[in-house]
Every structure is written in C-alpha cells, then in structure tokens.
Amino acid sequence: MINAKKTLLHNTEAIAIVGMGVVALVTGGYNTIICAVLAGFLIGLTAERKTGSIARAAVVGLIASVITAICGYIYNTYVIKLPEVDNQAPDQIVNYPLFVAVVVGTLVAALVAAIQNIPVEKRRKQGIMIFMLACALLFPFFDQCPTLAWNQFGIGSAIDPTVGCTTQKTLIWVNAAIVTIIFAIQAMGLNIVAGYAGLLDLGYVAFFAIGAYTIGLLNSNHLVDQGVMSADNIFLKYKIMFWIAIWVCAAMAAFFGLMLGAPTLPLRGDYLAIVTLGFGEIIPVAAKNLEVVRIFEPISLFLRQLAAPVGQSLDRIDAYGFFIKNTLCIFGCGPAGLNVTNGTKGISPIFAPSIAGYTFKVGEYVPWYLLALLIMAVSAFFIWRIRDSRIGRAWVSMREDELAANAMGVDLVRTKLLAFIIGAMFSGFAGGFYGSYVSFIEPGSFAFDISVIVLAMVILGGSGNIVGVLVGAFLIKIVDLVVLEKIKQLLNGLIQHFLIVGADNPGLGAFIQRFLDATSFKVLILGLILVVMMKVRPEGLIPAATAKRQA
Amino acid sequence: MSILELNNVHTFYGNIHALKGITINVNEGEIVTLIGSNGAGKTTTLRTIQGLLKPREGSIKLKGEEISKIPAHEVVKRGVSQSPEGRLTFPRMTVKENLEMGAFQRSDKEGIAADMEKVFGLFPRLKERISQRAGTMSGGEQQMLAMGRALMANPKVLLLDEPSMGLAPILVDLIFDIIRELHRQKTTILLVEQNARLALGVADRGYVLETGEIVLKGDAKDLLTSPEVKAAYLGERGH
Numbered sequence: 001m002i003n004a005k006k007t008l009l010h011n012t013e014a015i016a017i018v019g020m021g022v023v024a025l026v027t028g029g030y031n032t033i034i035c036a037v038l039a040g041f042l043i044g045l046t047a048e049r050k051t052g053s054i055a056r057a058a059v060v061g062l063i064a065s066v067i068t069a070i071c072g073y074i075y076n077t078y079v080i081k082l083p084e085v086d087n088q089a090p091d092q093i094v095n096y097p098l099f100v101a102v103v104v105g106t107l108v109a110a111l112v113a114a115i116q117n118i119p120v121e122k123r124r125k126q127g128i129m130i131f132m133l134a135c136a137l138l139f140p141f142f143d144q145c146p147t148l149a150w151n152q153f154g155i156g157s158a159i160d161p162t163v164g165c166t167t168q169k170t171l172i173w174v175n176a177a178i179v180t181i182i183f184a185i186q187a188m189g190l191n192i193v194a195g196y197a198g199l200l201d202l203g204y205v206a207f208f209a210i211g212a213y214t215i216g217l218l219n220s221n222h223l224v225d226q227g228v229m230s231a232d233n234i235f236l237k238y239k240i241m242f243w244i245a246i247w248v249c250a251a252m253a254a255f256f257g258l259m260l261g262a263p264t265l266p267l268r269g270d271y272l273a274i275v276t277l278g279f280g281e282i283i284p285v286a287a288k289n290l291e292v293v294r295i296f297e298p299i300s301l302f303l304r305q306l307a308a309p310v311g312q313s314l315d316r317i318d319a320y321g322f323f324i325k326n327t328l329c330i331f332g333c334g335p336a337g338l339n340v341t342n343g344t345k346g347i348s349p350i351f352a353p354s355i356a357g358y359t360f361k362v363g364e365y366v367p368w369y370l371l372a373l374l375i376m377a378v379s380a381f382f383i384w385r386i387r388d389s390r391i392g393r394a395w396v397s398m399r400e401d402e403l404a405a406n407a408m409g410v411d412l413v414r415t416k417l418l419a420f421i422i423g424a425m426f427s428g429f430a431g432g433f434y435g436s437y438v439s440f441i442e443p444g445s446f447a448f449d450i451s452v453i454v455l456a457m458v459i460l461g462g463s464g465n466i467v468g469v470l471v472g473a474f475l476i477k478i479v480d481l482v483v484l485e486k487i488k489q490l491l492n493g494l495i496q497h498f499l500i501v502g503a504d505n506p507g508l509g510a511f512i513q514r515f516l517d518a519t520s521f522k523v524l525i526l527g528l529i530l531v532v533m534m535k536v537r538p539e540g541l542i543p544a545a546t547a548k549r550q551a
Numbered sequence: 552m553s554i555l556e557l558n559n560v561h562t563f564y565g566n567i568h569a570l571k572g573i574t575i576n577v578n579e580g581e582i583v584t585l586i587g588s589n590g591a592g593k594t595t596t597l598r599t600i601q602g603l604l605k606p607r608e609g610s611i612k613l614k615g616e617e618i619s620k621i622p623a624h625e626v627v628k629r630g631v632s633q634s635p636e637g638r639l640t641f642p643r644m645t646v647k648e649n650l651e652m653g654a655f656q657r658s659d660k661e662g663i664a665a666d667m668e669k670v671f672g673l674f675p676r677l678k679e680r681i682s683q684r685a686g687t688m689s690g691g692e693q694q695m696l697a698m699g700r701a702l703m704a705n706p707k708v709l710l711l712d713e714p715s716m717g718l719a720p721i722l723v724d725l726i727f728d729i730i731r732e733l734h735r736q737k738t739t740i741l742l743v744e745q746n747a748r749l750a751l752g753v754a755d756r757g758y759v760l761e762t763g764e765i766v767l768k769g770d771a772k773d774l775l776t777s778p779e780v781k782a783a784y785l786g787e788r789g790h
Binding site for chain 2: 390393394396397400401403404405406407408409410411412
C-alpha cells in the first residue's frame with residue numbers, strides 16, 4: 001500500500017482491525033473493550049488531518065469495533081463459554097461489554113483523530129510508537145480475569161459487579177511480563193557490552209546478583225538484625241529506601257564492573273570470556289559463603305596459623321587463646337561473625353517500594369508491571385541516546401575494526417572499560433528491581449543459565465540493536481515461560497493417550513514423562529537456537545543496520 | 552622546515568627486529584614516499600609513527616615534539632592520521648559515520664563540517680553515497696573513504712599506506728590525481744607504495760626500504776633514474 005489514498009484502508013488501519021480482532025478472538029470477555037479502544041486509538045492517531053478525516057476515523061473506528069465485538073462474541077460463545085466458568089453470570093451480562101466496545105471504540109477513534117496533533121510526515125511512525133506504548137500500558141488488563149487487575153485500583157467491582165473470577169486464574173501473564181522485562185533490561189545492558197563493544201561477557205549474571213544483593217542488604221531487616229544498620233534510619237523509616245537503593249545497586253554493579261574490567265579488558269576476546277565466566281561463578285559462591293564473616297588483622301593471623309598444630313582447623317579459635325587476645329579483630333568480631341548474605345537461606349523479605357503512601361505488595365502485579373515498564377523505558381531511552389553519542393560511536397567503531405578505531409583516536413582500553421561499566425550498571429539496576437519484586441534472594445537464583453539466556457536474547461534479536469534485543473528478550477522469555485510448558489503438556493497428553501507402557505510399568509512411565517519434560521531442556525533448546533542463529537542469520541533477527549537512522 | 556622526524560627508530564614484533572634504525576624526515580608541504588618490497592617494514596614504519604606500535608629505541612618528533620611515547624589516540628590529536636593498509640573502513644557504518652569517526656578527536660563542529668565539505672569536494676563519489684554502508688562499496692570507493700576519513704582529522708601529516716593496492720588501473724590514476732591535488736593544497740604526505748614508479752612520480756623525495764633498513768634516499772627524480780631502483784623496483788635492467 002504505497003499510495004494510501006487509492007486503497008480502501010490505510011495499512012495502520014488494517015493492522016488495527018486485524019490485530020485487535022485476533023486478540024479479541026483469543027481473549028474475549030472484557031478484553032473486547034480494551035481491543036476496541038486500542039484499535040480506535042491507532043486509527044485516530046494515524047488519521048489524516050483533513051476535512052472529513054474525523055468522520056472517516058469514526059467510520060473506520062466503528063468498523064473496527066464491530067469486528068472486534070464479533071470476535072469477542074465468538075470467543076464468549078464458542079471458545080470459553082464464560083457463564084460456565086464463572087458460574088454466576090448470565091449470557092446477556094457477559095455480552096454487554098461487546099456493546100460497550102462498539103460505542104467506546106468508535107468514540108475513541110473520532111476523539112483521538114480530532115485532538116491529535118502529530119505532524120503528517122511523522123504520523124505513521126509516531127502513531128505506531130504511541131500505540132505500542134498504549135498496548136504495553138493496557139496489557140495487564142488484558143487478562144483472562146480483568147477484574148483482578150482493576151481491583152488493584154479498588155475499582156474492579158464498580159466496573160464489573162457480576163463476573164467474578166475463579167481462584168486458579170490469577171494474573172500469570174502480568175507476572176510473566178514483569179520477569180520478561182527484568183530480562184529485557186539485562187539484555188539491553190549486555191547489548192552494550194557484547195553488541196556495541198563486541199566484548200564477550202559470559203558472567204553477566206554476576207552484576208545481576210550484585211544488584212539484587214545490594215537491595216537485599218539495604219532494603220530489608222537483614223542488616224538491622226545484624227546490628228549493622230539502625231532500624232530507624234530515615235530511609236527505612238519513611239519507606240523510601242527502594243528509590244535510593246536501586247541507584248546504589250547500579251553503582252555497586254558499575255564498581256564491580258570497573259574492578260573486574262580494569263585488569264582484564266586489555267586481554268584478548270577468548271581470555272575475557274573465561275575471566276567473566278569465572279566471575280559469574282564466583283559471585284553466587286561468595287553469596288553462599290559470606291554467612292560467617294570474621295576478619296582479623298592479617299599479620300598476627302598469619303603467625304597464629306604458623307603456630308597452630310598441623311591439621312588443626314582455624315575454626316577452633318579458642319584453642320589458641322593467646323593469639324586471639326593478641327590478634328586485632330577488624331570485622332565481624334562477635335562469636336558468630338558477621339552474617340552478610342545469610343548463605344543458602346537467602347535474604348527475605350526485601351521491602352517493596354512505596355510511593356505517595358502506596359506500598360507495592362507481593363501478588364499485586366499491576367503496579368509492579370507499570371514500574372518495570374517505566375524502568376525499561378528509561379533504560380531504553382538512555383541506551384538509545386548513548387548509542388548515538390561520541391562514546392557510542394567509539395564502541396561501534398571498535399567492534400567494526402579495532403586497529404582502525406585506535407588509529408582514528410579511540411582509546412581502546414578506556415572505551416572497553418566504559419562499555420563494561422555501563423553494561424554492568426543496567427544489570428545491577430535490573431537486579432535491584434528483581435530483588436524487590438520477588439522479595440527473596442538466595443545464591444541459587446543467580447546461576448550460569450541466566451548469563452546464557454541473556455546472551456541468547458542479544459544474539460537472537462540482533463546484537464547492537466535495541467529493538468532487536470527487546471524482540472529477542474520477549475521471544476526467548478515466551479519460549480521459556482509459555483511454549484515449553486505447552487510442549488510439556490502436549491507430550492504428557494500424547495503419552496497418556498498413545499503409550500501404554502506407563503500403565504503396566506509405572507517406573508518406566510515416570511521415566512518417560514520426565515524425559516519428555518520440555519521445561520528441563522531449556523538450556524539445550526537455547527543452545528540449539530544459538531547454533532542455528534549463528535549458522536542461518538548471524539546478525540540476528542533484526543540486525544543493527546536496518547534500525548540505523550539514515551544520515 | 553622539517554615537520555616529521557624519525558631518528559634511528561627500532562621496532563620489534565616480539566623478538567623479530569622489524570625496523571633496524573630508520574631515519575626519515577618529512578618537510579612541510581612535501582610528499583615523501585617510502586618504497587620497498589613486501590616485508591621491508593613500510594607499514595611497520597607508518598604504524599610506529601601513528602603509535603600503534605611502540606619503538607624500542609629512537610625518537611619520533613612531530614614539529615619538534617616527541618610523540619613516540621604517547622598512546623595512539625593521542626597521536627591523532629597531535630596531527631598525524633593515516634589511511635591504513637587494506638583501507639580498514641568501518642563496514643557497517645555509513646559513509647558519513649565513517650567520516651565522522653575520522654574527526655573523533657576533534658570538537659570544533661564548524662571545522663569538522665568545513666572539512667567534510669572539503670572531502671566531498673575531493674571525492675564527489677562519497678557525497679553521492681553519503682548514507683550507504685561502507686562495507687557495500689567497491690574497493691576504490693572504500694579507498695577514497697579511508698583517505699577522506701584520514702583527512703577529517705585535519706592532520707599536519709597524512710600517512711597513506713598502499714592507496715593503490717588491489718585497485719583497477721583507472722582507479723589508481725584517480726587516487727593519484729587526488730594525491731597530486733592534495734599536494735597542491737600543501738598537505739604534507741608520507742606515502743607508502745609498492746608501485747614505485749607511481750609513487751616516485753608524485754613524490755618530492757623518496758626512501759628505499761629493505762628488510763627494515765633504509766638503503767637509498769634522495770630526490771624522487773633521481774631515484775626514478777637510479778640504476779638500483781630501476782633494477783629492483785621498476786622492472787628495468789640497469790647497466
């Protein structure tokens with residue numbers, strides 16, 4: 001559709017109608033209203049600004065809303081049969097959202113067309129961007145149980161007094177989206193290191209863990225219980241610790257990035273990969289073991305060790321009373337030492353953020369989702385700006401040709417170090433948010449596979465391109481959280497239907513079931529994706545060049 | 552007046568003694584060429600001047616200032632830039648971005664814009680391809696881009712490493728016409744070439760390099776007629 005005037009519908013209008021129709025067809029219920037609103041929104045945003053364009057937007061909006069409503073009706077009637085699920089709602093009440101959808105969708109299209117003021121040449125691009133933003137913002141309400149989402153603002157019952165939700169239906173989609181966003185922020189950060197600067201970091205999870213532990217220590221009662229921090233320090237008392245600690249997380253991750261990067265970045269690529277791999281293993285192990293920390297003044301400690309009988313453990317400090325009296329204890333001098341990370345038991349609960357009197361709660365997903373979305377948007381904006389800055393140019397040129405970049409005046413070590421530090425910062429940021437969100441951190445949450453998943457996101461989506469990396473993050477997380485689960489269910493179902501081995505031999509049946517548990521093949525499947533991508537499309541799904549702005 | 556002076560420069564690759572005491576001087580506004588066969592140390596000399604390799608001994612002076620001890624990215628700022636051997640353009644960057652990378656160490660916006668216009672004046676082809684990615688261009692165009700990129704640093708001394716390498720004869724002529732034009736504009740150039748006849752044709756003076764040592768030097772015209780050069784590099788039998 002190159003010449004929009006000659007076709008019946010603009011392509012954005014077609015996207016609105018088809019896309020929202022499909023969504024209504026697979027979600028139905030109250031989601032139909034949201035679909036109609038979004039369709040109307042996009043139609044209004046991209047409407048031409050001429051006489052009669054508002055009327056046209058209204059007409060197209062009406063068409064879109066009616067199609068959406070029909071799709072919603074099909075869902076309500078044939079797919080899920082809502083009254084059966086919810087037990088209480090009679091048919092006519094279930095279908096009344098469809099009429100609301102038609103009216104509201106049309107109105108939104110006309111209204112937005114009337115009041116929007118985007119310059120004509122930018123209308124399509126900006127319209128789609130604003131539409132995507134609206135989709136992201138309305139996503140939590142796109143659930144099988146919309147009342148739950150509205151309820152978190154205390155207005156669920158006002159909107160929908162009759163249709164309740166059965167208990168097993170929670171906002172699992174929103175939870176999945178939040179986890180995905182946390183990974184997407186990490187992927188954007190790793191994109192700086194691996195995509196822009198071309199440095200292979202296999203231990204990226206370390207900075208994530210540092211961020212999570214930083215917020216875990218600062219914004220929980222753990223350090224208060226250890227007597228390190230006072231319980232009535234103003235940050236904890238007024239519940240504003242999160243907003244400060246999240247920056248401290250980023251700063252700590254950046255600091256460790258500097259400490260790791262400064263000695264190792266002059267190394268060639270393969271060695272850097274090994275060093276970072278090791279660092280990614282060290283941090284969780286350190287978190288596991290920093291349960292009893294006691295530091296003595298080192299010289300007399302060394303002497304004490306010399307004087308100790310061979311084979312005696314240093315833990316039996318009492319046996320060497322003389323040296324203890326003469327050894328200056330610097331840190332963790334109590335009988336149990338200082339418990340920094342609480343070992344494998346982990347730190348819990350980590351306090352949730354609080355803003356304007358509202359405190360985030362575990363299980364109330366929507367505010368968390370909006371906060372995560374905000375953090376992701378800020379990160380994406382920052383990274384997008386830095387890509388076009390002087391340092392961003394230096395990164396890309398260094399990845400393209402290190403020698404030429406150096407000859408053009410790029411300071412290689414400094415540029416690599418900056419990439420490493422800024423990349424680590426975003427991982428720390430994501431880690432801080434993650435710690436607050438799950439409210440519980442333990443060393444096992446920061447295993448090697450997180451580094452691999454994030455790297456796979458960057459490579460799958462297209463390293464060096466923010467949009468590509470975000471797409472990669474969402475695709476891989478969808479595979480991880482949804483597709484593998486479905487495959488597992490499918491395989492189990494097939495076994496039960498077609499294989500009778502399990503019937504007479506329960507042990508074998510259980511073995512086969514476990515063997516076919518697709519979720520346990522996650523890392524294998526990610527590895528396969530990486531190998532196939534390297535072979536078929538090494539530049540990623542959305543390579544950097546297509547997204548590059550024209551000069 | 553001598554703008555670039557190399558005095559007894561020794562450079563090593565590990566244990567391999569690549570430059571064995573090179574002494575070269577380049578005067579302001581002149582083209583000096585370094586000729587020699589493969590492995591003679593021509594590229595090594597340019598990389599040593601640029602700071603990409605560190606000399607173990609000897610001094611390199613730019614306008615009387617020692618530059619052999621400062622890192623490569625600082626050398627660009629002092630006014631030495633090069634079009635490297637094999638061109639080494641940034642393949643996934645556009646022509647404009649490549650040129651802007653050449654001015655990486657500069658911050659004077661107007662000066663950069665003016666120099667870009669100057670580069671486009673020298674290489675109109677680059678202006679036509681301003682938003683094309685460098686990796687998709689032909690060898691000749693990439694050579695022009697590499698030279699334009701080096702000029703964007705507004706160098707006091709321009710180092711050209713094998714600008715004729717791998718190019719069709721008509722493009723070689725074009726590149727050397729541009730070198731002559733740069734000479735008219737009083738750009739100081741140190742030119743490294745395998746094609747001795749072409750190089751001595753445009754240069755004022757020349758040095759002949761053999762296994763890391765200068766074996767011959769003099770006016771370009773004299774070198775062109777010298778029997779040794781004729782025999783070794785111009786494919787003529789001297790008598």
